[in-house]
Amino acid sequence: MKIISAAQVQQHLSFKHLIPLLEQAFTQPFTMPQRQVFHLDESHSRDAFALLPSWNNEVIGTKAFTYFPDNNADEGLHSLYSKIMLFKRTTGEPLALVDGTSVTYWRTAAISALASKLLSNQGSEHLVLFGTGNLAPYLIKAHLSVRPLNKITVVARSEEKAISLIQSMQNDYPDVFFSTCDNIEQSVKTADIICCATASGEPLFDGNHLKPGAHVDCLGNHNNDKRECDTTTVTRARVYVDSLVNNLAEAGELLLPMAEGAFQQEDIIAELAELCRNPAKGRQDKDEITLFKSVGTAISDLVTANYVFQQLS
Incomplete structure (x- = not known):
């Protein structure tokens, strides 16, 4: 199983390739259950944990992320941490653990631009x-x-x-x-x-x-x-x-x-x-x-x- 870092994500993505790839993917069969967002307590804290599962004919995956908006950047803490786990669709074998934060930036911007293109x-x-x-x-x-x-x-x-x-x-x-x-x-x-x-x-x-x-x-x-x-x-x-x-x-x-x-x-x-x-x-x-x-x-x-x-x- 590969461990894929944020630096590797940045190195291998471009909007020239990603936007058409996503447009094509949305025309093909896929399954995407409702994402689950869990608020971690009932106080005024906005801390949350979320799971986003999906699969198509090639891979199964889920993104897990935590959101702690009050984290102190001066202490080296980010407000968002995320990982994406990929599995082979035909056998269920784990394929990769991918940095989810960098993927989120790329795919969010790509979807925004894809919608604008359309x-x-x-x-x-x-x-x-x-x-x-x-x-x-x-x-x-x-x-x-x-x-x-x-x-x-x-x-x-x-x-x-x-x-x-x-x-x-x-x-x-x-x-x-x-x-x-x-x-x-x-x-x-x-x-x-x-x-x-x-x-x-x-x-x-x-x-x-x-x-x-x-x-x-x-x-x-x-x-x-x-x-x-x-x-x-x-x-x-x-x-x-x-x-x-x-x-x-x-x-x-x-x-x-x-x-x-x-x-x-x-x-x-x-x-x-x-x-x-x-x-x-x-x-x-x-x-x-x-x-x-x-x-x-x-x-x-x-x-x-x-x-x-x-x-x-």
Whole structure:
């Protein structure tokens, strides 16, 4: 059995290969039970443990992760630890133990960009990114690989972190204009794509400000009582999800409008797998607003981890 490190994951992945690989995987048969998230106590602590199982015709896998948001980085502790275990589908033999944190960054960004490839207008040029966490550079690179973006606006609580992110990106993409956000309303009004990757519990922008043809991607929230976008955004958009069962358990972006009576499950157009199999279910015209809500899919972990394993075998 191979032990695959984060460095090996980084060495063997690229969005050029991963995004088409995931798109193809979602058109093929797979099984993905509802993921299990366990809150470790009943206090105000957000500490959690989760299991994400899935399998296809080639491999079986499960990702296990812990989330301890109060861990002290100064003590060398991370808030997230994760491992993915792979087994051979035909015999059940263990194949590999793969670093799950690095895989999660890659697959989350790849799924976000895949949804944009299927839903945003092909000529999209302006991306507004909410969030400067570890996932942010992956998201920028992934979205640049599928759309001709020439302007990226970073919205952050910390201007220092936004500037640091921009500086880390500028050398690799000299033809893209990067900037921090001075005015959220104006940035949203001109955005072709809005990507939300934050821990915010409240809507990040007013959905009334979305321009015709905008594509919104919300991936930071996994709580049924919190949300990154408001009810107006949801009701103005054609709505898509990565996994229906997981979103109906965890996505406040959809569950809160449903509780308000403004939205219902039947208003969800398609899951990502259905959209990959039948792209005609996607955007219907250039002025339509689209929304993709993701909470994470085990099959994307499985496919990404197995790809790295295959490259190393």
